[in-house]
């Protein structure tokens with residue numbers, strides 16, 4: 175029962191306020207849009223889109239932030255800046271969970287991607303759920319595991335492929351994929367890795383090198399939200415193992431979807447927008463459940 179006009183009377187300018195802060199932040203950090211989209215995904219997959227990822231450790235709160243899938247999530251300072259800007263105009267009205275959903279749409283559209291009407295009206299949790307961060311997919315899982323983690327959230331193969339397209343921008347550390355480069359199987363690199371791209375990645379991430387070094391998820395257009403991610407997969411230039419398996423797992427239903435999105439940016443954009451709305455609908459708190467946090471980092 176979320177709806178795009180939820181704040182029409184209580185905070186009519188919320189969208190432009192969020193946009194202003196994200197645009198300002200993007201001047202200093204080209205990656206901020208990618209960070210915010212990832213944060214919304216990591217929120218929605220753990221107890222639904224309820225802002226749980228934003229809570230710091232406190233009495234009775236075991237933060238999700240220091241669990242392994244989230245240690246590399248960044249951008250919390252910008253969420254705080256957005257919240258402050260929104261509170262200045264509409265105090266006590268807009269949830270942190272909705273701020274993540276709005277900031278994601280704005281980030282995608284600023285990157286050159288699709289726009290959509292963001293359903294709103296989520297409320298913020300009074301709990302975090304560190305142990306359920308295992309609901310998030312990891313970069314070394316196989317297609318069956320990833321698919322079932324998505325279907326557990328009501329998301330199908332089309333959603334999986336479309337949403338993985340968020341890896342059209344942003345960065346990943348060497349440790350998120352470097353096992354593909356050397357002893358992947360029988361002392362050989364991952365066979366589903368283009369040999370030229372393999373050489374580039376080996377230089378960037380040598381054995382014994384810095385595991386935290388950053389690499390573009392999309393080597394073609396690293397900061398643009400476009401369908402090059404899917405063209406890369408067709409050329410065996412997916413960075414993460416979980417990117418490339420969408421195309422290289424012969425017989426999987428994801429292969430045709432990758433081809434569709436590689437051939438038509440419009441179908442990718444339409445599907446991405448729809449899948450983001452679906453993901454944004456994962457068990458939101460509404461009505462009198464939860465609260466509108468005054469500070470996204472702590473419960474009221």
Ligand code: HEM
Pocket residue numbers: 205207208209211212215246248311312313314320337338340341343344345346347348350391414416
């Ligand atoms: C399909 C399962 C997925 C897996 C296994 C996965 C895994 C990862 C990993 C390992 C990284 C790099 C982390 C690091 O090295 O620091 C990453 C980055 C990222 N992910 Fe995913 N991801 C998945 C799906 C998604 C979805 C559904 C979205 C959003 C709709 C998303 C958005 C992003 C973005 C934008 C980045 C770059 C963030 C930055 O630059 O800080 N991912 N992901």
Ligand SMILES: [Ca+2]
Pocket residue numbers: 216217218219220221222223224225226227
């Ligand atoms: Ca959550």
Ligand SMILES: [Ca+2]
Pocket residue numbers: 342343392394395396397398399400401402403
């Ligand atoms: Ca791109």
